[in-house]
Amino acid sequence: MIRFEDVCYAYDGRPVLRHADFTIAQGEATALSGPNGAGKSTLLRILNGLIFPEVGHYRFRGVEITAAKMREHRYAKAFHQQIGFVWQNPDIQLFCGSVAEELAFGPEQMGLPADEIKRRVEDALEFAGIAHLRERAPYTLSGGEKKKTAIASILTMNPAVWTLDEPLSALDEKSQQWLIEFLLALKKSGKTLIFSTHDGNLARHLADQEIRLDATHSCAVSRYA
Template structure:
């Protein structure tokens, strides 16, 4: 075991109801301080992987270590789950799963109170986090009545408020408008600079380009990593991205700071917009 490994997965598989295959024989090591982006198309198993890392599902097969401790059974062992959640936080893909209190303030205060923080520390941490995510004006609103992007930011706040050592983020920029998205990228980059370990599931290549220190690509049918490496290596491999259903061979963006346009090409047509 390497002491800098945050997670080590050995042959991890998961099937829903022993019927629907979601992960197959995954071997993966995630190191302290890295920003690992898990890229994969719909259904390749990204969300399932994050839930397993958060100790919510027990692998059907295989073994997982977190910080060198076996957490394979965390889903069935509340004490182990509590230990894990002191250090690891998950922002779900669907914010509704995460929001259940009468007000936004109470939802964001919930985790810190569970951890036993004194009330003044909780109040301050909640205020700072709401401010950072530009949602202070939502503090007294009911989470269920918020817009999709507002909910997403509240869900992010419920985890970021605890400043966990390891943050699992499932499609963190989905539903965010450009300003909220830029703010979030800035927050995540700052967490990375402060040494936090970030594990981000997405199928957005520009998010990976902006934040990743390493990328792992999950295959649509394989349900396990089919490629991994530094962002410049993975993101310049057009063949891989097309094969992995991360760009479409006929319709995709050609982007750079100077120039970007939507590009549609096939045998008979060459159209460009923008």
């Protein structure tokens, strides 16, 4: 489903990803681990077609993802319907006037019927336990409420692939347990999960494989038994 072939990336000539080479099969859960600054967030941005390899190739379902490909409006729209990104800082992700509008935005862009959009929004509000926040502006929420809103906004789009940057950050213990159970349910339903984490227990509990990035910005892949 996802193939990185010798992918390298640098910011202003400073390498942040060196020769990343791995495959992620449909339905697999993959943990990205390593110290801060090792390239985990960069790798997630490449996966989501926000930046592109300077060397090497990234293929999604057999299609090479390049800047030129993502300028094809029809393809880019279809691509972003298949892969969702939950940012580490939800303030980057949330921009609508209310929580309900935030959850409806993605399905609206997909062109879904109004009754289907309403159903998805209501289901996601209830599932995330944020129905009481539906009319609140996202900027007025707590960190944990913002994270749940960001997750629910991806849930309404129902992507095949979920990418998450440090998903447990800004959540209290109860909310962390809710999210772990949610991710396990996604995996059980056949979704592909790719998440960065400093939590080794989360990686071992959820992931089928680990991609470890080190201080030299190279990566090693290991599979869990």
